[in-house]
Amino acid sequence: MKGSIFSLRSLHASGVLLALVSSGCISFQGGAEAVHTYHLSLEGGQREVDAAGGNSPVIQLSPPQAEPGFETPRMVYLKRPYELEYFATNQWADTPANMFGPLLAQSLSQSGIWRDVVLLPSLVAGDYRLDLYGVALQQEFLQQPSRVRVTTLAQLVDLKQSTIMGMQRFETSEPAPSENAYGGVVAANRAVAQLLDQLTVWLRDCVRHSPNCRR
Numbered sequence: 421m422k423g424s425i426f427s428l429r430s431l432h433a434s435g436v437l438l439a440l441v442s443s444g445c446i447s448f449q450g451g452a453e454a455v456h457t458y459h460l461s462l463e464g465g466q467r468e469v470d471a472a473g474g475n476s477p478v479i480q481l482s483p484p485q486a487e488p489g490f491e492t493p494r495m496v497y498l499k500r501p502y503e504l505e506y507f508a509t510n511q512w513a514d515t516p517a518n519m520f521g522p523l524l525a526q527s528l529s530q531s532g533i534w535r536d537v538v539l540l541p542s543l544v545a546g547d548y549r550l551d552l553y554g555v556a557l558q559q560e561f562l563q564q565p566s567r568v569r570v571t572t573l574a575q576l577v578d579l580k581q582s583t584i585m586g587m588q589r590f591e592t593s594e595p596a597p598s599e600n601a602y603g604g605v606v607a608a609n610r611a612v613a614q615l616l617d618q619l620t621v622w623l624r625d626c627v628r629h630s631p632n633c634r635r
Contacts, residue, residue, distance in 0.1 A: 453508075453509045454509065455509050455510070455511060456509060456510045456511070456601070456602075457510075457511055457512070457513050458495075458510070458511070458512055458513065458601075458602075458605045459512065459513040459514075459519060460512075460516070460519045460520070460523060460608060460609055460612055461523070461609060462523055462526055462527065462613060462616070463609065463613070475535070476533065476534055476535040477533075477534060477535060477546075477547035477548060477627060478534060478535050478536045478537075478538060478544070478545070478546040478547050478548075479528065479534050479536075479537055479538070479546055479547065479548045479549070479550055479623070480538045480539075480540050480542070480544075480546035480548070480549040480550070480579070481521060481524060481525055481528075481537065481538065481539050481540060481549075481550050482540050482549060482550065482551045482552070483517075483518075483521055483539075483540065484517040484518070484520045484521050484524075484552040484553075484555045484572070485517060485551075485552065485553045485554065485555065486515055486516070486517035486554075486555050486556070487554040487555060487556035487571075489504045489556075490515070490516060490517065490555065490556045490557065490558075491515060491517070492506075492515060493511045493512040493513065493514055493515055494506040494507070494511055494512075495507045495510050495511055495512060495559070495601055495604065496556075496557065496558040496559070497558060497559040497560070497561060497566075497601075497604070498558055498559070498560045498561065498562060499561050499562075500562070501562070504558070507601050510601035510602075516555060516556070516557040516570075517552075517555040520552070520555055520572075520612070521539060522539070523612065523616060524550075524552075524616060524619065525537045525539055527616040527617075527619075527620055528620060528623070531620045531624070533620070533623065533624050533627060545579075546579055547578070547579060547580060548576055548577060548578060548579060548585070548626075548627075549576070549577040549579055550574060550575070550576055550577075550623070551574070551575040551576075551577065552572050552573070552574055552575075553572065553573045553575070554571065554572055554573045555570075555571070555572045556569075556570070556571045556572070557569070557570050557608055557611075557612075559596065559601070559604035559607070559608075560593075561599070564599075565595045565596050565597075565599065565603075566595070566596045566599055566603070566604070566607075567593045567594065567595050567596065567607065568593060568594050568596060568604050568607035568608045568610075568611050569591065569592070569593040569611070570591070570592050570593070570608065570611045570612055570615050571589070571590065571591045572589075572590055572615070573587070573588075573589050573590075574587065574588050574589075574590060574619060574622070575587045576623065576626050576633070585626050585633055585634075586622070586626045586633035586634045587634070588622055588633075590615050590618050590619060590622075591615075592611045592612075592614040592615045592618070593611055594607040594608075594610040594611040594614070595607060
């Protein structure tokens with residue numbers, strides 16, 4: 421009888437150990453699993469839009485502010501709505517919000533709209549200031565294939581008039597080519613590029629005082 425109980429316990433322990441090894445929580449090669457680090461980048465040229473004409477203005481870019489729960493380099497994913505989870509061995513090189521700022525500056529500099537794009541803090545005077553709030557980037561395993569969603573709220577301020585010209589929420593999503601963190605990275609870069617294109621066109625409309633600026 422004691423031998424049977426011992427055998428059952430051994431089988432149970434073996435099953436738990438196998439599950440931990442399969443999930444990557446335990447490695448027999450010694451040490452923890454290596455952490456993979458990724459970055460966001462602009463692949464190729466961004467959309468070119470018509471210049472504003474005349475004396476092109478200068479735009480200042482405030483440091484983008486992250487949505488709560490996204491102020492970390494840890495990569496966020498969802499398996500059910502509203503619940504944020506983080507990959508254990510995959511991370512961004514910096515927070516998505518911090519990586520977004522230089523990419524936005526690069527995109528706007530290539531657009532032909534602005535005489536200069538200034539990252540704040542800076543002593544360089546500007547005609548407009550762009551503020552970004554609630555920057556969030558997440559991989560959603562709510563369907564097949566999974567999708568990466570990028571969102572932010574943009575606010576454009578006319579510095580000479582001290583008025584808010586427009587406020588707009590932007591959201592883009594892209595399907596992941598594989599159901600893992602790296603598939604999310606590929607989709608994230610595509611989604612960010614789309615969002616930057618949308619922001620660029622919206623800013624052009626604002627400079628032209630188009631009604632589309634206050635959507």
